[in-house]
Amino acid sequence: xxxxxxxxxxxxxLWSEVNRCGxxxxxxxxxxxxxxxxxxxxxxxxxLHCKVxxxxxxxxxxxxxNIIHTHTKVLTSEAIAFEKAYCEYRLNRIETALKxxxxxxxxxxxxxxxxxxxxxxxxxxxxxxxxYRDLIRNxxxxxxxxxxxxxxxxxAALSTWENLFPDDLxxxxxxxxxxxxxxxxxxxxxxxxxxxNKLQKAEELCRQSYSEDTDMSDEEIYAELAIxxxxxxxxxQLQGRNDDALQLYNQVIKLKPSDVGLLAVTANNIxxxxxxxxxxxxxxxxxxxxxxxxxxxxxxxxxxxxxxNKALLAMHxxxxxxxxxxxxxxxxxxxxxxxxxxxxxxxxxxxxxxxKAIQLLQxxxxxxxxxxxxxxxxxxxxxxxxxxxTKACDILKSIDEKLNKLGMVSALVTMYSHEEDIDSAIExxxxxxxxxxxxxxxxxxxxxxxxxxxxxxxxxxxxKEAISDLEQLWRQNPEDxxxxxxxxxxxxxxxxxKAKTLSKHLPSPxxxxxxxxxxxxxxxxxxxxxxxxxxxxxxESQLKERGQGDIKKKKKKKKGKLPKNYDAKVxxxxxxxxxxxxxxxxxxxxxxxxxxxxxKGTQGTTLSGAAELDASKTVSSPPTSPRPGTAAxxxxxxxxxxxxxxxxxxxSKKKQQQKKKKSGKGGW
Numbered sequence: 001x002x003x004x005x006x007x008x009x010x011x012x013x014l015w016s017e018v019n020r021c022g023x024x025x026x027x028x029x030x031x032x033x034x035x036x037x038x039x040x041x042x043x044x045x046x047x048l049h050c051k052v053x054x055x056x057x058x059x060x061x062x063x064x065x066n067i068i069h070t071h072t073k074v075l076t077s078e079a080i081a082f083e084k085a086y087c088e089y090r091l092n093r094i095e096t097a098l099k100x101x102x103x104x105x106x107x108x109x110x111x112x113x114x115x116x117x118x119x120x121x122x123x124x125x126x127x128x129x130x131x132y133r134d135l136i137r138n139x140x141x142x143x144x145x146x147x148x149x150x151x152x153x154x155x156a157a158l159s160t161w162e163n164l165f166p167d168d169l170x171x172x173x174x175x176x177x178x179x180x181x182x183x184x185x186x187x188x189x190x191x192x193x194x195x196x197n198k199l200q201k202a203e204e205l206c207r208q209s210y211s212e213d214t215d216m217s218d219e220e221i222y223a224e225l226a227i228x229x230x231x232x233x234x235x236x237q238l239q240g241r242n243d244d245a246l247q248l249y250n251q252v253i254k255l256k257p258s259d260v261g262l263l264a265v266t267a268n269n270i271x272x273x274x275x276x277x278x279x280x281x282x283x284x285x286x287x288x289x290x291x292x293x294x295x296x297x298x299x300x301x302x303x304x305x306x307x308x309n310k311a312l313l314a315m316h317x318x319x320x321x322x323x324x325x326x327x328x329x330x331x332x333x334x335x336x337x338x339x340x341x342x343x344x345x346x347x348x349x350x351x352x353x354x355x356k357a358i359q360l361l362q363x364x365x366x367x368x369x370x371x372x373x374x375x376x377x378x379x380x381x382x383x384x385x386x387x388x389x390t391k392a393c394d395i396l397k398s399i400d401e402k403l404n405k406l407g408m409v410s411a412l413v414t415m416y417s418h419e420e421d422i423d424s425a426i427e428x429x430x431x432x433x434x435x436x437x438x439x440x441x442x443x444x445x446x447x448x449x450x451x452x453x454x455x456x457x458x459x460x461x462x463x464k465e466a467i468s469d470l471e472q473l474w475r476q477n478p479e480d481x482x483x484x485x486x487x488x489x490x491x492x493x494x495x496x497x498k499a500k501t502l503s504k505h506l507p508s509p510x511x512x513x514x515x516x517x518x519x520x521x522x523x524x525x526x527x528x529x530x531x532x533x534x535x536x537x538x539x540e541s542q543l544k545e546r547g548q549g550d551i552k553k554k555k556k557k558k559k560g561k562l563p564k565n566y567d568a569k570v571x572x573x574x575x576x577x578x579x580x581x582x583x584x585x586x587x588x589x590x591x592x593x594x595x596x597x598x599x600k601g602t603q604g605t606t607l608s609g610a611a612e613l614d615a616s617k618t619v620s621s622p623p624t625s626p627r628p629g630t631a632a633x634x635x636x637x638x639x640x641x642x643x644x645x646x647x648x649x650x651x652s653k654k655k656q657q658q659k660k661k662k663s664g665k666g667g668w
Contacts (some may be wrong), residue, residue, distance in 0.1 A: 011040065018034060021033070030054050031055070031058075045079070048074060052067055052075075052083050055067070062087075068083070068087070077103055081101070081111065095122075098115075112131060112135055116128050123299060125157050126158070129151070132154060136148065136151065148171055148178065149177045151169065152171050156185045159184075176209065177202075179199070180227070183196075195235055196235050199232050222255055223258070226257045230252050230265065230266050230269075233269070252266050253285075253288075260297055265302065267287075268309055271286060271309050311327050311330065312343060314326060315343065327344045328340070336368055338374050338375060341360060342378060344357075345382075358382050365379075373402065389418060406432075413429065413456065429453035436449060447473065454466045454469035457469070458486065458490065470487040474487055481507065488502050
């Protein structure tokens with residue numbers, strides 16, 4: 001054996017080390033030995049193959065793929081196809097991995113397993129289903145349960161995304177993964193209560209399986225249960241239990257699971273529940289949908305839904321430029337989908353540009369006539385918003401697929417009635433009745449349409465036109481007295497002899513009488529008129545006998561009150577009803593009148609004694625010093641109290657106390 005130049009050990013010893021490291025899963029140490037072997041022989045096929053395997057186990061997919069590409073002459077596609085395809089698959093180069101697998105003539109079981117995974121990622125679910133069926137049928141090993149789990153996931157994807165429901169494959173529900181996939185299948189079928197029961201069973205199985213593992217904490221178990229709880233919340237949302245769903249979604253977000261796809265879906269569903277409310281929370285949640293690697297975890301439909309909701313959130317938050325940017329990107333990715341154009345039209349409507357919105361929709365309609373129903377309905381709605389009812393009717397009449405539907409007939413008749421175009425409304429009725437007469441005669445929809453047409457014609461005085469509809473209804477049900485009465489009423493205005501003839505078919509009054517207690521009916525709570533009791537009637541008759549019933553007491557007329565200064569000899573002022581300013585003799589207020597002086601002084605002074613205190617108004621001013629024997633007389637003749645000796649009143653005391661209380665609360 002040749003010696004290794006790098007480490008000095010023999011090649012045999014190095015291979016033994018590689019074998020031992022492989023058994024203990026110590027791939028980093030095995031790589032060191034393999035590098036030493038390759039120093040002697042860089043084209044050793046076995047050493048290169050082993051090195052690629054070790055790099056794959058360590059997660060170094062790019063390095064492993066580089067080695068494969070640099071040694072293409074030695075490492076043929078047949079020898080290393082699985083490792084090459086697996087590296088491409090893990091690097092999210094799904095199309096390249098598919099080409100690598102297809103280049104192999106004879107596929108091994110492990111290559112078929114990888115082939116199924118690649119088809120699943122490419123959303124080719126029917127091909128994937130056949131691959132897993134073949135694998136389960138032709139292999140028996142310890143990975144059988146994992147294959148069945150993958151098969152159940154494919155069935156769930158078919159029912160959820162493509163509305164395809166394959167036959168019952170008889171898959172067991174022994175693990176929580178199988179139960180979870182079975183629940184997803186039921187959700188796709190619309191069986192929500194059964195799906196909730198399956199999810200509850202999956203939760204129990206998950207708790208049981210992890211309770212045996214003492215190394216796992218409660219938080220790790222809750223993280224594993226997060227995907228089940230998110231699906232439960234989705235079912236609650238579909239059932240209209242929005243509050244319960246929102247609470248469960250937020251619990252999942254708080255756990256911060258490592259699956260970025262789960263976080264993105266949960267955040268997206270919270271945004272849909274918030275709608276145009278709680279926008280601040282929606283802005284925070286939308287960041288979770290932008291995490292790196294999300295596009296590799298979600299399907300194309302899921303990614304489209306997330307992007308649509310981002311555009312709607314931008315519209316609700318008045319980010320017009322961001323909304324247009326997102327919708328234009330979506331339109332490029334999915335040119336046939338009408339939703340991006342509808343969002344753009346909604347944004348234009350928020351900006352009060354209805355005409356531009358209609359032009360945008362009409363341009364899209366010309367390019368994609370297959371979406372005519374949705375686009376034309378939207379255009380009609382925009383015309384109605386602008387008040388162009390006739391244009392909206394013309395658009396709706398051009399939708400041939402919906403023209404004879406009962407809802408469309410009702411909408412058109414209502415709009416034409418609003419425009420007082422009764423002839424067009426009757427024409428809509430006639431077209432719809434003719435359609436049902438040819439395709440669905442005498443069905444409940446047909447007869448109800450004839451009934452509504454007859455009532456409409458009678459309402460607007462078109463008895464002649466209503467007669468044919470009423471005759472058709474009466475022939476269908478001769479015992480319908482109401483229809484017969486309407487028919488007789490219509491004929492009475494057109495052909496009285498025919499009305500008399502038809503009136504013979506009316507039932508006799510005896511057969512039409514009903515056993516009804518009139519008194520009980522009148523005295524019931526719902527009666528609008530109650531007959532007077534007999535006692536009162538008897539009392540009135542007694543008064544009549546006495547001669548007092550016919551006499552009605554006359555109310556005395558009260559004399560009108562006259563003003564105090566009224567003089568009957570003087571004629572009243574003819575302008576007395578006009579305001580003083582508008583009377584002819586009004587001369588305005590006299591200017592120059594002296595106003596009484598406003599007292600100014602210390603707090604507490606009053607103006608009541610101002611005139612008495614004015615010395616200029618007295619005949620003789622008092623002496624500067626009192627004379628003996630005159631003090632008592634002066635005090636008795638005048639009750640004037642000096643300002644400083646005056647006591648404030650009780651009302652002013654209360655006001656001062658209130659001011660003190662208020663000033664204490666100011667904090668100044």
